[in-house]
Amino acid sequence: MKRAEPSPTVFRALADPTRREILQMLRKGTLNSGEIADQFDATWPTISRHLAVLNAAGLVRSVRHKQEIRYELNTSVVQDLAHHLIELVAALPHAEPARPKAKRGRARPQEA
Amino acid sequence: MPDTSLLRGLIVVLATYAAGAAWYMLNAWMPATPRADEVYGAGLIAFTLPTAAAFVLLLFDTFESRRPLWSREPGDRVATERIVFRIIMFIAGLHGLVLSLVTEVPWVRHWGLQLSFLLIGGLLVSVGNLLPKTRPNVLVGIRTPRSLRSRHFWIEINRAGGYVSVALGLVMIVAAIVLGPPLVMQVPIAAALAAIGILVARYFTLARTSEQT
Numbered sequence: 001m002k003r004a005e006p007s008p009t010v011f012r013a014l015a016d017p018t019r020r021e022i023l024q025m026l027r028k029g030t031l032n033s034g035e036i037a038d039q040f041d042a043t044w045p046t047i048s049r050h051l052a053v054l055n056a057a058g059l060v061r062s063v064r065h066k067q068e069i070r071y072e073l074n075t076s077v078v079q080d081l082a083h084h085l086i087e088l089v090a091a092l093p094h095a096e097p098a099r100p101k102a103k104r105g106r107a108r109p110q111e112a
Numbered sequence: 113m114p115d116t117s118l119l120r121g122l123i124v125v126l127a128t129y130a131a132g133a134a135w136y137m138l139n140a141w142m143p144a145t146p147r148a149d150e151v152y153g154a155g156l157i158a159f160t161l162p163t164a165a166a167f168v169l170l171l172f173d174t175f176e177s178r179r180p181l182w183s184r185e186p187g188d189r190v191a192t193e194r195i196v197f198r199i200i201m202f203i204a205g206l207h208g209l210v211l212s213l214v215t216e217v218p219w220v221r222h223w224g225l226q227l228s229f230l231l232i233g234g235l236l237v238s239v240g241n242l243l244p245k246t247r248p249n250v251l252v253g254i255r256t257p258r259s260l261r262s263r264h265f266w267i268e269i270n271r272a273g274g275y276v277s278v279a280l281g282l283v284m285i286v287a288a289i290v291l292g293p294p295l296v297m298q299v300p301i302a303a304a305l306a307a308i309g310i311l312v313a314r315y316f317t318l319a320r321t322s323e324q325t
Contacts, residue, residue, distance in 0.1 A: 029264055061187060072267065075239045077274045 010079060013057035014086050018042065019050050023083060026060060026073040033071070117190075118173065124197075125165045128204045132158035135211045157214055161207035165200045172196045175250040191245035195252045198242075202235040225296055226288040233284030233300075240277025243270045254311075257318060265322055272314040280307045303318040 013019055022036055037047040051071060054060040061074040076081065134156040172192070210229055212220040220227065229274045239252075248266050253259075254273045259266040283303040287296050 072263075074245055076245055077243070077271075077278045080244070080271075080275075 003025065012061065013053050013059055014079075014083055016053075017090065018047075019054055020083060020087060020090075022047075022050060022054065023059060023075065025096070026071060030063065030065070030070040030072045032068050039095065041095045054076070117193040118169065120294050121165075121169050121197045121200045124204050125162060125198050126167055127133065128162040128165055128207045129159070131207065131211065132162050135215070139215075157210065161203050161210065165203040165207075168196060168199055168203070172251055174190075188247040188249065191242050191247070192249050192252050195239050195242050195246065198238045202231060205231045205234075225293055229288035229296060229300060233281045233288060236277045236281030236284065238281075240274045240281060243274035243277060246270055254315075256315075258322075262322065265318065266324075268318050269315055272318070273311060276307045276311050276314075280304060 014023075018040065021040075025031060025036060025039060032049055033044065033048055035045040036051070040047060051060065051062075055062060059073075059075050059079060060071045061107075062069050062071055064070075136154055139154050139158075206228070209220065209224065209231065213224055220292050227307070243253060244267065246266075248255075248260050248263060253270050256269075280300075280303055284300045287299045287303075291299060
């Protein structure tokens, strides 16, 4: 059964800054994918993929309006708070994207 | 996979009826002292709240299936169904509390006021959390002519309502845990008045903004 409350899918969706930016844009009203893509440097298919992730997490909803599909915000209060919290943490000066750790230990001595 | 909130709601309603029937039979066999049933009637105590829960479920299903006017999109019902399930869970909890009180369960008698505020607080938090996900419908949400006319206004005002409801619910839960009588009643009432004031102010601000745009 699909869960309503924050699940790994929701947090995965909120982890990406572009997707958080899309959610922020949708607070002002519904938009179609073209209008959203215009606000980013990324290509339209990339934005469409981001929208699909947000849709799967239940954070946005696609609504058919005449001939076009528009997206509207569909977050609960807890999901909203999680969004704001992640934004806050990401805005901290020391917050950097996670990088893979370098392997520890000595390098193998080269064979003569 | 389809949402099963209404099916679960039906199971909870049947469980509350079963609990009421069990209490009714137990009360006939071993009456509680003082006889609460002599004042209110055993049948009334046992079956009023289960009937209220059944009525909520029936009302929602009837309205939503016969008046699809506001359910324009297939997913519009999901949040409303989940809220209806939470309301039924609240009524079931209240039923359990009432049965425990009239059966004179000692700790329930002592903590009755706090427990009822915990229940109301829990309802406000869980319903308020889902309120921004609702779409114009016949039963749940802030329904005014303006919010029913504009889908965007509905989303905005119900988002504000959700925040206010969650905050008020948390105040009630904290008050129920931390405070004793009479503060356990006074603090939530003051918070509820403040919440209504904030919501009304937000409503008119949003209305003015939507008129300008």
